Amino acid sequence: MDIQELYSENVRKMKSSEIRELLEVSQQPGVISFGGGLPNTGAFPVGDIKKIVNDVLDEEGDIALQYGTTPGRKKLIEEIISMARKDDIKADIDNVIITVGSQQALDLLGRVFLNEGDTIFLGSPTYLGGINAFRSYGADMIGVPLDDDGMDVDKLEEKIKESRKEGKNLKMIYTIPTFQNPAGVVMSEERRKRIVEIAEENNLLLVEDDPYGKLRFDGKPLKPLKAYDENVVYLGTFSKILSPGFRLAYAIAPEEVTKKMVIAKQSIDLCTPTFTQSIAYRFIKEGYMDRHIPRIIKMYKRKRDLMLEALEEYFPEGCKWTHPHGGMFLWATLPEHIDTKEMFKDAIKEKVAYVHGRAFYVDGGGSNAMRLNFSNPSDEEITEGIKRLGKVIEKKL
Ligand SMILES: Cc1ncc(COP(=O)(O)O)c(C=O)c1O
Structure with a gap:
């Protein structure tokens, strides 16, 4: 049986997300990842949800489970x-x-x-x-x-x-x-x-x-x-x-x-x-929700600041980056001759990961850029990871 022959035109067009594949590599032990788009697990309101789940089941389990x-x-x-x-x-x-x-x-x-x-x-x-x-x-x-x-x-x-x-x-x-x-x-x-x-x-x-x-x-x-x-x-x-x-x-x-x-x-x-x-x-x-969002903002703001400070300190001259007023990401642009997709292998060797810029373009571009996520890593990982990444970039100059 040739299953390939049976696939629809639609499925033939689908591509596995490049990021997902990169993220698997970045889950190796010891790797600091700025790659994923994940919230910080410390920002999950576990205690509040536990209480609410009980209330939901006690008071409206019939609707909530239907x-x-x-x-x-x-x-x-x-x-x-x-x-x-x-x-x-x-x-x-x-x-x-x-x-x-x-x-x-x-x-x-x-x-x-x-x-x-x-x-x-x-x-x-x-x-x-x-x-x-x-x-x-x-x-x-x-x-x-x-x-x-x-x-x-x-x-x-x-x-x-x-x-x-x-x-x-x-x-x-x-x-x-x-x-x-x-x-x-x-x-x-x-x-x-x-x-x-x-x-x-x-x-x-x-x-x-x-x-x-x-x-x-x-x-x-x-x-x-x-x-x-x-x-x-x-x-x-x-x-x-x-x-x-x-x-x-x-x-x-x-x-x-x-x-x-x-x-x-x-x-x-x-x-x-x-x-x-x-x-x-x-x-x-x-x-x-009204009490929770300010807690997330406080945590992510601190992480954004830490990342901006680390970038100032450890990224070599010729690199620039956005200064976001919110969200979870910033975008760094390196000197033009550096191909961030190719550099990813070196970064993984130094145990740090990011997503290369080209992944986010439909028509080329972004080859010397990278997306850095600051919400998910710990404070210590942000500083250490940017230091490692700075060294990787330095070697390419
Ligand atoms: C711009 C944008 N749209 C949509 C999504 C998908 O979010 P959801 O978890 O709601 O599917 C994301 C997740 O990272 C996103 O960044």
């Missing part, structure tokens, strides 16, 4: 709507769908909107999981450069015009405007307003992926894109503010879009786990 509806538990959706209102996002119950992580929301958007060859504009660099989700639907992905103020909207407009001229079928703009993964940058207010207009003018779906917006350490909060235009599809998640193990996230979208996402989701998993939804609901409703 199948739920596909859009999600109404009580949780109402809490999500109140949270969103604080960010000037207006939504009703029919605008929200709860998903198994934002990753599922990205996949659902692919199912609902993309035909083979449809064009999407996304950051250069951008979130690898987004690239993989859209690739599996055969999307034609066009990278738009970023700078310290986020996606360059003038370049975006140029690329839209060029693509139209080439007769492409334009569908979507995918962006992570706040504490971007991987670069850690924030889109300026001016650009936020402009990108919303560009999407409207060109009839493109604007997808705002916002896993990190609540993790702001300093600087003035900016309104999400969704606050400027109800047609934006906004993706939020509990992965970074509660626990990624819950696999709980949500999309806020125009009602007709959530309806289609619900239909698409029905054939995947029927519903998001009711149990974790019930716990998350109480976590917000009973005030735990």
Whole structure:
């Protein structure tokens, strides 16, 4: 039997995430990893969850252990709507769908909107999981450069015009405007307003992926894109503010879009786990979330500062890096001749890991860059790991 012959066209397009493979290597004993995008396990509110789990089982075990509806538990959706209102996002119950992580929301958007060859504009660099989700639907992905103020909207407009001229079928703009993964940058207010207009003018779906917006350490909060235009599809998640193990996230979208996402989701998993939804609901409703987020911010801010200090001290001249005001990552750029993918072997020998920049580009670029995660390593590991990495880079100069 030749199983290869039987695979669908879709599966043939799928690629195992490069990061996942790298992360396996970085789990070798003694390796300090800045590679993964993991929250710090010390930021999990284990005690609070233990208590809530008991309450859920005592008071509503019948609902929490039963199948739920596909859009999600109404009580949780109402809490999500109140949270969103604080960010000037207006939504009703029919605008929200709860998903198994934002990753599922990205996949659902692919199912609902993309035909083979449809064009999407996304950051250069951008979130690898987004690239993989859209690739599996055969999307034609066009990278738009970023700078310290986020996606360059003038370049975006140029690329839209060029693509139209080439007769492409334009569908979507995918962006992570706040504490971007991987670069850690924030889109300026001016650009936020402009990108919303560009999407409207060109009839493109604007997808705002916002896993990190609540993790702001300093600087003035900016309104999400969704606050400027109800047609934006906004993706939020509990992965970074509660626990990624819950696999709980949500999309806020125009009602007709959530309806289609619900239909698409029905054939995947029927519903998001009711149990974790019930716990998350109480976590917000009973005030735990409001007390918990500042604790995470305090921890990650300290880790960001430690990483910035270590970079100043140990990275050789000619390297530069972003100074994120929140989130979990920063982006370092090395002298041009250094290929960070190739350097990874040397880094592992010195027992330190990162993700090379090229992994986050759809059209080349980033060969001398790397993403560094500061949320997951311990304070001591941050200083020691950056010292090791500094030495590895020094040898390449
Ligand atoms: C930009 C971005 N979008 C989506 C996700 C997926 O998050 P979730 O755990 O909600 O699936 C991540 C996770 O790192 C991310 O960085």
